[in-house]
Amino acid sequence: MITPTYKRLTQKVDLVRLCQTLMLVSNVTWIVIEDASTYSKVVTNVLNNCKVKSVHLHEKTTTFVSRRKGGGGHRGVEQRNRGLKWIRDNHGLKDSKMGVVYFGDDDNGYDIRLFHEMRFTSIVSVWPVGFVGMLRYEGPNCQDGRVVSFHTSFRPDRTFPLDMGAFAVNLQILMNKPEVYINHKSAAGMLETTFLSDLEVKPSQLEARANDCKNIYVWHIKTEKPKMPYERQNPGDKTIEV
Amino acid sequence: MITPTYKRLTQKVDLVRLCQTLMLVSNVTWIVIEDASTYSKVVTNVLNNCKVKSVHLHEKTTTFVSRRKGGGGHRGVEQRNRGLKWIRDNHGLKDSKMGVVYFGDDDNGYDIRLFHEMRFTSIVSVWPVGFVGMLRYEGPNCQDGRVVSFHTSFRPDRTFPLDMGAFAVNLQILMNKPEVYINHKSAAGMLETTFLSDLEVKPSQLEARANDCKNIYVWHIKTEKPKMPYERQNPGDKTIEV
Numbered sequence: 321m322i323t324p325t326y327k328r329l330t331q332k333v334d335l336v337r338l339c340q341t342l343m344l345v346s347n348v349t350w351i352v353i354e355d356a357s358t359y360s361k362v363v364t365n366v367l368n369n370c371k372v373k374s375v376h377l378h379e380k381t382t383t384f385v386s387r388r389k390g391g392g393g394h395r396g397v398e399q400r401n402r403g404l405k406w407i408r409d410n411h412g413l414k415d416s417k418m419g420v421v422y423f424g425d426d427d428n429g430y431d432i433r434l435f436h437e438m439r440f441t442s443i444v445s446v447w448p449v450g451f452v453g454m455l456r457y458e459g460p461n462c463q464d465g466r467v468v469s470f471h472t473s474f475r476p477d478r479t480f481p482l483d484m485g486a487f488a489v490n491l492q493i494l495m496n497k498p499e500v501y502i503n504h505k506s507a508a509g510m511l512e513t514t515f516l517s518d519l520e521v522k523p524s525q526l527e528a529r530a531n532d533c534k535n536i537y538v539w540h541i542k543t544e545k546p547k548m549p550y551e552r553q554n555p556g557d558k559t560i561e562v
Numbered sequence: 563m564i565t566p567t568y569k570r571l572t573q574k575v576d577l578v579r580l581c582q583t584l585m586l587v588s589n590v591t592w593i594v595i596e597d598a599s600t601y602s603k604v605v606t607n608v609l610n611n612c613k614v615k616s617v618h619l620h621e622k623t624t625t626f627v628s629r630r631k632g633g634g635g636h637r638g639v640e641q642r643n644r645g646l647k648w649i650r651d652n653h654g655l656k657d658s659k660m661g662v663v664y665f666g667d668d669d670n671g672y673d674i675r676l677f678h679e680m681r682f683t684s685i686v687s688v689w690p691v692g693f694v695g696m697l698r699y700e701g702p703n704c705q706d707g708r709v710v711s712f713h714t715s716f717r718p719d720r721t722f723p724l725d726m727g728a729f730a731v732n733l734q735i736l737m738n739k740p741e742v743y744i745n746h747k748s749a750a751g752m753l754e755t756t757f758l759s760d761l762e763v764k765p766s767q768l769e770a771r772a773n774d775c776k777n778i779y780v781w782h783i784k785t786e787k788p789k790m791p792y793e794r795q796n797p798g799d800k801t802i803e804v
Contacts, residue, residue, distance in 0.1 A: 554697060
């Protein structure tokens with residue numbers, strides 16, 4: 321699982337919760353990539369205390385161009401690509417060619433059944449995601465294990481109208497196309513379609529998960545930023561990491 | 563653990579995450595009390611799928627008086643009291659007099675070490691809570707296992723300047739005072755002080771946890787309400803529970 325992360329008030333609690341979710345999943349490697357030019361103490365501490373096999377990387381964003389300035393407004397791209405590079409660089413060391421790669425943000429909510437089901441991914445497996453695309457849920461409509469259409473509001477003409485958290489890719493597909501990364505020059509909302517198209521995946525190859533795409537096992541949510549108006553006048557013990 | 567809950571967009575994902583956190587804790591009974599006049603389908607489904615021993619109750623709030631109208635503005639009181647009553651009613655059936663009771667809201671974040679440490683509570687154990695009281699953290703300052711003062715901004719004159727998530731009570735203390743419930747008539751911010759005072763706990767009896775109150779193992783946070791402006795015109799499959 322590739323997880324980009326960035327410094328914010330709730331970064332620690334979000335990472336602690338995600339660590340604990342992944343503790344319930346067997347045989348997972350959690351690749352956490354900080355958007356920073358060095359390793360932070362808080363992420364280091366979380367990963368040191370986390371009973372999940374993890375890889376700690378950092379990669380400072382340099383390509384971000386806001387949508388107002390005509391860019392795609394994508395965040396997390398260079399971090400995810402750093403994670404992909406790590407997997408490709410280190411995969412040859414392993415015995416098995418088996419494996420599945422998933423992009424999972426640190427503030428989303430996950431039902432662990434998602435991880436159990438994505439293990440069995442031949443090419444690309446898919447499922448709906450809660451609270452994404454300004455809808456209650458967005459994602460594939462499925463029938464007998466195959467995708468028949470997509471429920472979305474944003475550009476339904478996309479080849480893969482999917483959120484980054486809505487699919488997992490078999491490792492072999494990624495190893496077969498070692499030059500393919502997530503393209504930050506994609507138009508807004510087109511990252512996923514560009515990536516899967518560059519991998520030469522076909523819509524007919526998508527494998528339905530989560531009870532034929534009828535269950536929600538991942539929610540695209542955010543932890544509210546805490547308000548602390550009294551902190552400046554009454555700061556407490558600065559050595560306590562929150 | 564007594565958890566009040568109420569209907570909202572993120573109720574399911576918050577409960578799923580908390581269930582999964584508690585799956586990492588041995589020997590816990592999760593008492594979930596809905597603020598509703600009947601059992602809801604969504605909570606029933608979460609608890610049925612949750613691999614934690616749970617008790618499902620409901621208790622509709624009738625006493626809530628907003629602060630503007632001169633009330634304490636407390637929510638969750640009747641649900642927590644319903645949970646307390648269940649524990650007292652059912653405790654006699656068990657073999658052991660051992661046990662610890664904790665009030666844990668469904669949207670907070672928890673480091674599982676909190677639950678490991680609160681097991682050993684003779685009277686009342688305490689620890690700091692992140693993002694509470696409009697501070698980075700609020701709670702006891704401790705030394706050698708005892709509380710020496712409190713870090714708080716709101717009414718530091720309170721006998722127990724503690725958040726509801728900042729303490730756990732030995733079951734015997736609750737059984738010795740069967741008439742004591744959380745008093746919804748307490749002034750704003752005084753629920754905890756009134757409750758512990760009514761239980762005849764003394765500040766000197768508080769037991770420090772979480773590395774002598776230097777680690778944060780619980781964060782008082784909220785999941786942001788999702789925005790779904792396209793939902794009305796494009797509602798998707800209504801049978802999908804999000």
